[in-house]
Amino acid sequence: MDKSGILVTEVWVMAGAALRLKSLLEQLLEAELPIRIRAWDGSAAGPPDAPALVVRNRRAVRRLLWKPGELGLARAWVAGDLEIEGDFYGALALLSGLVWERDDTRSGLRVLRDARTRAALFGLVRLGGLPLPPAPPREEIRRVRGHLHTRRSDQRAISHHYDVGNGFYELVLGPSMVYSCAYWPDPDATLEQAQHDKLDLVCRKLALRPGQRLLDVGCGWGSMAIHAAREYGVSVVGITLSQEQAAYARKRVADAGLTDRIEIRVQDYRDVADGPYDAISSIGMAEHVGSEKYLEYAQDLYRLLVPGGRLLNHQIARRPMTDESAYDLDEFIDAYVFPDGELAPLGTTVTQLERAGFEVRDVESIREHYAHTLRRWVANLESGWQRAVRLTGPGRARVWRLYMAACALGFERNHLGVNQVLAVRTPESGASGLPLRARTWN
Structure with missing residues (x-):
């Protein structure tokens, strides 16, 4: 190592872990950290008034080194190797430009060519912080080879996301048990x-009337079905x-006395005959369909409607x-939240x-409504944190806190949108059945 490298190394060995971590992260992310770092040895570095990223142990360093960016940070967070002190949303907002809003698939090993980074890593090795990458937390889905969005793979993905315990969803969603954007x-x-x-x-957009048949695709815990049957007949x-x-x-349908009007099935939309x-109604379900299957999804729903029938697609x-045909897979969400979920631009849909x-x-477009909804869900989770941990384990609870808070910021900052698209199977006569004046929904 050259003379300058030796001098830098001596500084890293003498300094606290937080300063070394700050420099290493800035090397990996190629930007100055706007957040404070507090390390396991009690040292701190960075802006004193900023929220703090608490690095609890050396394992977090290995996760970030071997997978810089979103997935490494998420793994460390889910495993409890990282914590945030101070304003949670503020910390995520400060980090978003360095992590969630950048396209970075580099391996941490690529930055080792830099002498200063090598010196920083040497100091971390002296602390016992580097060797092989740790195994992912158990909450991370284990991939199975094969095609996406087959009936079997979709069943597995849905189970990973939704079959985590109804008690947990009761805590987060509240009495309505509706897991999609509210309308405030x-x-x-x-x-x-x-x-x-x-x-x-x-229901009003669909112009529901007594005696009609409604198919609720992705019916969740039955809230839409119960509302439509009870209020619109x-x-x-x-x-x-x-x-x-x-x-x-x-059970909710039975408790509401609506078993004569509501049937709940475990069934793929492709098998409805x-x-x-x-x-x-398809509310918050189409995100699971995937780019390769989306036209098939739309054709299946078209086939299932009477001429003049309406579809409300909430997505x-x-x-x-740049590539309008490409779908975006978020590493953290794909690994921990919605396996195989794909988001498309509104125009593509x-x-x-x-x-x-x-x-x-x-x-x-109701994206601001989703930001408000997510903040309420996060508040529910945080106020019932100990119960959430008992119901699902600390890792799963941490997944949901990060996921919902980050998504709230995404909607607030116009990185994500949510739209209700009303479409009609217009008959050959051309009579759509919609009112002349828009949005009266009669």
Whole structure:
């Protein structure tokens, strides 16, 4: 090692771990850290008034070195190797430009050519912090080779996300048990009121009337089915791939005295064969479909509708990329939250619906509503943290806190969107059945 490298190394060995970590992270991320670092030896470095990223042990260093960026940070967070002190949202916002909003697939080993980084790593080795990469936390899904979005792979992905215990979802979602963007009449409304208003908005957009048949694709815990049957007098078939959701929804239906009007099935949308239906709701389900299967999804729903029937497709969107045909897979969300989930730009979704034969009649963007919804869910989780840990384990609870808070920021900063697309299977006569004045929903 040259003379300058030896001098730098001596500084790293003498300094506290936090200063060494700060320099190493800045080398790996190629940017100055806007957040404070506090290390396992009690040392700290960085802006004194900023939120602190607490590095609890040397294992966190190995995770970040071997997988710089989002996935390494997520693994360290889920395993409890990292913590955030201070403003949680503020810390995520400061880190987002360095981690979530950059395209970085480099291995940490590529930066070892830099003498200063080698010196920093030498100091970490002296602390016992470097060797082989740790195994991923057990909450990370184990990949199985094969094609995406087969019936079997979709069943497995849905089970990973939804079959974590209904008690946990009760804690996070509250009494409404609706796991999709609420529709807020005002910021001070209760979460339950906002979810009620969302369900009612969907029913009005679909123009539901007594005696009609509604197919609820991805019915969750049955909230949409119950609202539509009770308030609008329709018969509902709700489908889900989650056994736990189906059992919970059936009990709710029975408790509401609606078993004569609601059927809950564990069924893939591709296997529904008892159409036609007068209306279809798909709320927060299409994100699971995937780019290769999306046209098939749209064609299947088109086939299941009567002429003049309406589809309400409520779906998260991402901003367009350079390659308009590409779908974006988020490393953390794909590994821990929604395996195989794919987000498309709004324009791509509308195009696929039109290719399937639908006439798209209305698009409503409600992304600010989702940011508000997510912050309420995070607040529910944080206030019931000990119970959440007992129900799912600390790793899973940490996954959900990071996921929901980061997504809230994504919607607030216009990196994510969510849209309700109303589409019609317009008959050959051209009579869509919609009112002349938009958004009266009668």
